[in-house]
Amino acid sequence: MLSFNLLVSICIIYVIFLFGVAAFAERQAEKNKLSFLTSPIVYTLSISVYCTAWTFYGAVGYAAQNGLEFLTIYLGPTLLFIGWWWLLRKLVHIGRKQRITSIADLISSRYGKSNLLGVLVTLLAVIASTPYIALQLQSLTLSFAVFTSNSVNSVSPAITALFTAAGLAVFTIVFGTRNLDANEQHHGVVTAIAVEAIVKLVALLTVGIFVVWGVADGPSDIMNKISEKLPQNASLFTPKWVTLIFLSATAIICLPRMFQVVVVENSAEKHLATASWAFPLYMLLMCLFVLPIAVAGLDILPEGSNPDLFVLTVPLAVGQEELAALAFLGGFSSATSMVIVAAIALSTMVSNHIVLPLWLYGAQSRNPESDDVRSVLLRSRRISIAAILGLGYLYYIFTGGTTALASIGLIAFVGVAQILPALIGGLFWNNATRSGAIVGLVSGFILWIYTLFLPSFDGGFILTKNILNNGLFGLSALRPQALFGLNIDDPLIHAVFWSLSFNTIAFITVSLLTTQRSLEQLQAVQFINVFEHTSNNRTSRQIATPEDLFILSQRILGRQETTKLFNQIAESQGKKSGLPDPTGAFIETLEKEFSGSVGAATAHAMIGQITGTDTVSVEELIAVADETAQIMEYSARLEKQSKELSSTANELRKANQKLTKLSQQKDDFLSQVSHELRTPMTSIRSFSEILKNEETIDSEKLKHFSSIINEESKRLTRLLDEILDLSFLESGRIKLNLVPTTLSDVLNKALSATQQIAEKKEAIIISEPKAQNIELITDPDRLSQVFINLITNSIKYNTNSKQAEIKINCTDHEHYLEISVSDNGPGIPETEQEIIFEKFSRLNTKPATGGVGLGLPISLEIMQNLGGELRCLPVLSGAEFRINLPKYPIVAEI
């Protein structure tokens, strides 16, 4: 038989080896050589921390008593892992994105970073994990006792448990709280856990293989014995079967240590894909030889032997001490890995959600950056680890270490299952509220304590045997294991039914009756649509200075990490030196970094304290939305105005050009008028002076000179008349003489007036005969004046060598006439076609006669006064004017 001292030596050597592995991994991580440490294999092996001493020892014991039912504990996680794409992937994605540090942090963060929820989940987790830690201590103590029961040096189980707890506390403190990782990842511990996973698998497989081929005569023999020795199941699909599978699936995500390894320690989401088949495979291998070992134990060991210890006692019974030692190491690995990870996970929760908020509350009068948050965190974690192991030890002492391992584990499973409604609701239900989660958790927690946890002490703690049998206050309806008269044989199913039913109903009802706070709404969207959302869109009033943030960050992340982070952010902001600007995005990043160390709620509180952005109210969000809408409206309006201004400026530019041109024309006109006036005036003055001075002038000369003076005076009068006429037409003061007439009358009048000039220039005027008899009401004099102008212009400006030819065509419409006057002259350039109608305008061509260029403006004014229009048409050769004239007067005021 192995001596106690040898056993302790083996344990110490093994622990030193684990220390070495953990230290090596830490050093590799510090050097950033993470390829192996962050491989999917290490990740999967670390998840196998699920298989604790309960699996290693308890599964055999459970199988010996209940047959195949022990498999439920592994089938539940299998179902969850093979369906990883739908739940675990989302959980891990949220965990990585929100820098979640624990299950309490996840619940707190989802429900508006509520610290109250963080505290509740932490308390629940600590209380639920206590029996589980006690289970590990009990299994270790029992396994020690197996080797020392016949020895004179045997140590009492309580002492063994105490030393084991103390040793585990030291290991966990050394490697679990060496430093504060921004992601709360522990490469050293995880690698050590992975090594332990291999040890326990190898140990169990070795014992199993030995049992099948060394104790029994091969698989067929062992299978025959299974039928003989193990209890037969009349029906496997029972409420307990379903309940246990459900509970074990729940435990994978709700147990703090499982959340730690599955979510927090995950370094790449892809690793989940490997774990989805590798972890079920690991469990299958762990379970493969459980029945054979149980059967062998029942077969060869005396009746009354503790089936929980068959893994050790069977090899010992056949003299295989080395194999028993290996099995002992496997059990030791199973128990220690669970305790270490559970203690790390729970201490993180306690320090982040209980100690740090209390410290912050006490530190309200001073700034958070004035104290070293890191040291507070580390100290609180170390104390928490010791306290958690202390609680486990106390539970072990209270229960006397007699309860079967499996039943202790199941108590813990039901406890942490109370988190499930809030967790699933938080991941998939938008309207799940903080109040609903709190009420659900509290009600489930109380019912679990009352119906399962306290009765597990069997009347030794708080609930007396009398209360257990007769109910609280003697009310049978309040019997802890037959609540409201519901008699379910299995207290576990009874507790699951009441606690989870109340929990879920309360959660849903209260969520529907209450409304979410603004931060809850934001977080709900972040969680539920985690694959769509990329940013938190923090609304910050940004009153923190970068110096404040730097000091605070140093206290939490450490100087080196802070400097690195701030430099990165400053660089991304385009700053070559100095601290980054405290933008919303920067503060959001910082909060996430802090979350990795102190949890979401505390990080949020700290940032809120320093930036003054404790909460984001709906009003603020609405204000921001309004402001954005206003800015967008202003922007659209400005754009419109800018376009209008641009168009107006363009028009003004054109008008200016036109004005400049007109001004030039006016100057030209004045010069022309002056010239036109001056010529006759000069003649008149000269001849009148001759008449005045020459007393002996003969009568013939006198007559000649007088006639010149007369002609020049008439010419002056005509010129002035034209100017006056235009002025009258423009002002609308002209009186039109509208009478019934025919177009032929008007045209004849015009042709007579221009006959002389036409003959002189030998021009041909062709007037369309069908237009002759069209009747209309108009001012014939004014209309003929228009025709005279057009015909005269056509003749005067025809500088071509060929004979001038003017055509007058008319189209008779129902209400108006369309008359065109075209010629075969040089034509009018397109650019000049508008200017010719301007007052005082005159084309660059030198006038052939003494006109002053008022003919067309006067004609246009006349046509407009007659309710018609006059246009110059663009044609290929010559010039063409188009007159549109109403047959009957439609002029408003003439």
Place this chain on the structure above:
Amino acid sequence: MSKPSSSINKKRAKRKIRELAFILPALGIFFFLTPFINTIITSDTSTDIRELFYYIFTAWALLILGAYGLSRKLTNEEDKE
């Protein structure tokens, strides 16, 4: 004209692979969490627990194989994206 239809087919294939992720847990539930499991237990009590043992471990192994194949397909799809 062939390009849009091939891209639609690719998208459909991707969706199918993702939807396959439903099949495994559904099969697992069918194997272990429905009264179907009771049909394995025969009236002859001397053979029931062995048959159940074979049934559960075979179904379990099949699910693991399925999960292995699916995880490779899903990660390949993710890598492509």
